[in-house]
Amino acid sequence: MKRKHKRLTFVGVALLLLAAAAALVLTAFEDSIVFFYSPTDLISKKPAPDRRLRLGGLVEEGSVEKPGAGLVLFRVTDTAQAVDVSFTGILPDLFREGQGIVAEGHLIKGVFMADNVLAKHDENYMPPEVAEALKKSGQWQGNEKEKTQ
């Protein structure tokens, strides 16, 4: 019995130490674990133009312009700040105004020059009729606005 208790305490203490170590490491590297920066982060950090990074947020309503030749201009917002984005290429199916997206590229003179745009989708799943009905009754906004950090 005694050896069993010893092993149990040993395993318990080892797991606690391990969890603490993992928490410390993950906190220390938080900056590199984060997948994207919000417009507010980007504006306050002012990264160098040669640094490749990701910008995440919502496509601002009414900001999408398609001047032609595959060029797309839009603004990405976190409702506090917004950043202009320029992108040439094919957008994912889910890209639309009010939708969450992540753009990869470089921040050059205040404009985010994206070479890749990924769409985020939210964690709500429902049939289109239900979404329509909810929007009509005003119970639900229909996009991620209320959840932006």
Next chain:
Amino acid sequence: MDGFASYLNMGGHGGFIWSAYGMVFIVLLGLWLISRRYVRLSKAQLDHLDQKRPHRQESQTDET
């Protein structure tokens, strides 16, 4: 037939959806078959070894 084709097409994403379901089917069926083969072969080998022992059968449950 047209309805069936459009069902398979899944709004243009049929390739993704059917590949995902296909892979789940292959992996789960494969793991089941491998596991069943594993238990059968180990059982056959155990019986083979058991037969070579002087006192077989009864000792199988309490001793081994």
Next chain:
Amino acid sequence: MIFHKYANPTRFLKLASLIQPWAAAATVLLFLSGLYFALLASPGDYQQGETVRIMYIHVPAAWMAMFCYTAMAVAAAVGLIWKHPVADLAARATAPIGACFTFLALFTGSLWGKPMWGTWWVWDARLTSVLILFFLYLGYMALANAFDDPARGSKASAILALVGVVNVPVIKFSVDWWNTLHQPASVVKMSGPAIHPSMLIPLILMALAFKAYYIWVLLIRMRAEINEGKIRSLRLRQVHAGQPPDAAGDKITQAVN
């Protein structure tokens, strides 16, 4: 409490042969009904259209990937601390099943990500931590079979399983702790599921089907592991008795696992 070397597995085998046919029947029935709802009797999504159907296999696979790891780590800990022989076997038998579920979660997730996000893979916290989970399973299996003495293999791999268990909460909460491309949880959250009931039904049926499958295959694999243990102890006895070891049988075992 001193367990006789195989007294416990024998009792376990009796229980296993009682449960196994039920687990098999439940797996088949749940998969049939789950697939019916997942592929035929459920609507498309307001945003994602038909692609949402990948969720009904991706999410259960991912849940089981985490569940199996937790089960494996608990079993490994019981084996390590209390020297319970069936617990060691349960941990060993769970690892390949969990690895398969993890592979399926990654594979179906990639097929879901391409049409919806626009990419097969990104190195965000959720996807990366699940890939680490997959490697932990592979490492566990390699380590468990790396020793001539299975007891030493079980001990070494149990330590790896316990070290890796910190990864499980990281996977679960990665979408809340850091911003990721992967969306946050829909079913397991404080405010209740954010999935319409018509989509929750196939999801839950498929999740139960995956769980029944796990129990079924786990019992089959544990049976095989018990046989392997018996074969080992018979071999040792043969060697003691001066008989030549059975070479033909050796090949069979190695071919299977």
